[in-house]
Amino acid sequence: DAGVIQSPRHEVTEMGQEVTLRCKPISGHDYLFWYRQTMMRGLELLIYFNNNVPIDDSGMPEDRFSAKMPNASFSTLKIQPSEPRDSAVYFCASSRTSGPLSSYNEQFFGPGTRLTVL
């Protein structure tokens, strides 16, 4: 398997522009997670989906952020309008359903998108 795929790997944009980040989870995984990582705040969960349905979006900073998962193999995270404070590395991760206590069902992370908003 190719693992979790994210695009673009790097994005530089100007304040006010729309940014769209893309993610393809590992085939067969029914959970998809979007994280943001900064030096100051560490790794923060923004939103996660189960079977393409958003389950918890309480980590989404504000209305400028939105995420969709139109099918099992694709998700987007959109920022509109972008601001300099949105500069961070955005990770997408996927996993299988959490099972019995003995099961790992660990999350597999994509390579991330490094976003810079000028």
Add this chain to the structure above:
Amino acid sequence: GQNIDQPTEMTATEGAIVQINCTYQTSGFNGLFWYQQHAGEAPTFLSYNVLDGLEEKGRFSSFLSRSKGYSYLLLKELQMKDSASYLCAVRDSNNAGNMLTFGGGTRLMVKP
């Protein structure tokens, strides 16, 4: 809610042993994970504990005490390539799915 604490930075010498601690407070518990993250890369899974005790995987071991809300990651025979951040993460049994809450990470520097 969940609160996860781990030291910000640690330094150790090549060939030595280092222990990275993690304490957590959760309303429910369904497993603790350790991830390794090299600079500029994605986190990768290292270990998983859900029952008390020690799990060993080669040079890496992870320990859990649920009653104390405590875990540690033990790295033996340190190598330069072990210089990375180590993230402790807890899966809460009270949430609907496979959500993890991550600690701030411990940046380990291995010196010659």
